[in-house]
Amino acid sequence: MQRNPYLPLPMKLVKNYTETEDKLIHTFTFQFMSEEDEKSFPYMPGQFAEICVFGKGEAPFGIASSPTEPGFLKFSVAKVGVVSTALHLMEEGTMVGVRGPLGNYYPVEQMKGKDIVIIGGGFAFTTLRSLINYMLKPDHRGDYGKITVIYGARNPGLLLYKDERDDWSRRSDIDLICTIDRPAEGWTGKVGFIPTVTKEVAPSSENSLAIICGPPVMIKFTQPELEACGFKPDQMIMSLENRMKCGIGMCGRCNVGNKYVCKDGPVFTRAELNQLPNEY
Amino acid sequence: MRMQKLASAIQDAAKKLLEEKKVDLVVGFSRGSLPLRSTPCFIRKPEDAAKLTWDCSCENNLANYLRRRQDRVAVVAKGCDARSIVALINENQIDRNNLYIIGVPCSGMVDRVKVDAALEGKDLIDVEEKGDTLVLKAKGVTMEVKTGDLMHDTCKVCRYGNPVVYDMMIGDPVPAKPEDNFADVAAFEDLSPAERRAALAAEFSKCIRCYACRNACPMCYCTECFVDCSAPVWVNKSTGTDDNIMFQAGRVFHSAGRCADCGACDRACPMGINLRGMTRKMVKEVKELFGYETGVNLDDKPALAEFKADDPQPFLVKE
């Protein structure tokens, strides 16, 4: 009998870092307990995992660390429910359970040889960070063309991964554009909503793929801008979020049409989503 | 055939209301898909009014469909529905002038569980009403039973067969029934705590937590029910008998002074659990303590929403 898919892998919390000014989002770093545990957890950017806080419950979160960063897993979690609140109050050194890797991942094979446009909004930047680090790894970088990243949030305090963003903006092989909704003092970057910034940047759609992650309203207004730049439905890739419990396509709750977001997704192309009813 | 006359009177009333555009929708009963079953139906066009019917199996409480409606609705309401409507109006869940009540005096509805018991599990194929008896036909069995024996326990003690509020009354009033002495509740109270615990455990071990009792109850309309709450977990979601009892106890506490004892919970429970054993205890307490009966007149405030100086407090610890 195969490994029990409901049993989480024990991991230790080594870093509980407050990511945003309003303290609503923390980034957690979990360390594998043994080499063989790590081998049993091969994952790719875009996948998610169920974090189990013993005594509270389980919840699905996108994996923020990239497979190119061995030894640990990173998750950025907003304080919303029972599990996330328990995580936020957790001291370093506590044991948790992680179940996964779950779901499919960004089509890195199909992205090879293409320009990549990454558009992230609010705190849905976790799996995008994983993808960016995966692509920026020296032996992967050559596979991809120009990388443009548009990352927006309501105010500077809400932008995640500050130090990494500084590093990316210094690099020449990635074009990072950070924007905030309304001007804030001490902010020198762009100001404006993501759809308007996307219009300004107007990435060329020729031989390129766009990956969009963020709140539904942002996706709703950014998509026409991309279509205006010539992006066809199968050139736009999205990651959906739904209420999940089992994460392995059995408990029947995360379906959109006949697809289970946890097993057939969470990454879908706009073309696939167009066949499904818009019930998400 | 009293019921047939009522049915056609209801159809005409509904047809007239819809034709005169007085209401956009009539909520009533139509023939069910099984013998001796009728099912709630929503009539919007005058010509559909012919679907409406009335017989001794219109047991659902239609007040459930009237909460928070913006459109003008007419409802075919029997005694218990009318009481629930009054209770909901007192709690501002129904706008009285958007509601047209077609009152129908009711002498009692038939309990499917009792019909199953009479037929010992055979499936009912056909039923025929003869005066005050019912001829039940199943495969190889035909029996005639007095309707009174098959009636819901609620209806046996119901003193408000005639709707307490109506815009139009159909059919003549039914004779009032004697005062309800809550004999069943008193009997249960006389048992020792251990016997009570054992009896409740046996009854609620059958509960499958489908929440039909909660969803069928017109007074249960919280946006997030305490059972669904995860912070804190008031009641576990698994079907442990103690959790089932605590769920029902919690529900009963929330219906204090609001429950009109219409029996919709008992009728909806697929496992045939005697839920009214608990709810009626609360109804008895509220009646004894505050002399208050739910949904009896429109200008009453809910029992727990007001207090009087002379309210009794027998439960306080006397030092």
Next chain:
Amino acid sequence: MIIAKNALPGLLDKLIAEYEVYAPVKEGTYSLYKQICQGNEAYFGYLNSKTPPKGILFPQSEKLFSYSGAQMEECIDSKKKVAFGIRPCDARSLLLMDNVFKNDQYTDPYYMNRRENTLLVGMACSDPAPTCFCTSMGSGPFDKNGLDVLLTDIGAEYLVEEVSAKGKELMAKMGLSAAGDSQKAAAAKAKESAEVSCRVSTDALKAKLDGNFYDPIWDSIHEKCLGCGSCTYSCPTCHCFDIVDEAKDCNGCRVRNWDSCMFPLFTLHGSGHNPRTSGKERMRQRVMHKFKYFVDRYNDMACVGCGRCIKNCPVNLDIREVLSDIQGS
């Protein structure tokens, strides 16, 4: 082989010695599948149980594992079981559920372990109920597939037919006398006379469901539904479940409970957004899952026509009428 009706409790006692035996037990005006300690507790008077026998393999509340701190201890049940007196439609529902609990990537050890250790001794339906429509859903009163043994009621005795190898091996240990021709003929006659009166046509159903997601018919279908879980919890093919923890500080257990798509909490997001806001979306999901999504994924309708949801619905919302309304729209 043949077994006399009055010898059945004896046979059950023999089984109880070796297996955990589940059989319908009389409970007031209906029967439920329960584990029996003596043969005579079993009661076959009712055509079918109130809640389905799927509870034997997929209990309503099941402890997945218990833990104290990070020490976890699995609770996988692998005792040998016999489900006695199971109807052909319920047996078929277990076949349908196998698709779910063993998909291309994952296997659910709790269900599959029990599934492999459970023998299904079926009982044919001599007189199906007016609410049964199993023949329209790929099953039948005497349908054998999914069963290990099939008993047919022929008056004072049951004709015992072994269906699977495991069934043959089980019945061999019971030492029953062989069946005579007259008994076999009686069984065949019983088979002819068992006639399912209700037909539900489903040929146009899938095509209709493929295109009618935004059809206004869904507004009228759900209108009288109260949104309780009675139909889903009495349905043998409903497999949706919820996973919650029950614990005091950090010792406790992870429990799997049945869940229902008719409850709003089923799809409520942490952010408060709920893709299925009202009863209309939820009723549409229930019909779509059983008669379209399940067909898309596993090429079978997730319904065996047992009629429990028709009998148990508090407002008599009949799935047969829903299906004909959809195909008629």
Next chain:
Amino acid sequence: MMEYIGVDEGRVNFAWVSAAEGGRFGELVKEVTEKVKKLGPNKGIVPSQEAGCCCGCKS
């Protein structure tokens, strides 16, 4: 109502104490504690044989 569903008498007590009556509050707490101690540990709503494991699963 609590006693009705099987909680033993004396376990559930209500009292009305104003914020000023500190002394009375102390006495009341002492009194209720003694009363409950005499009753012994609470066996729960369901007869003990079934409330063994932490959740409702019968397995």
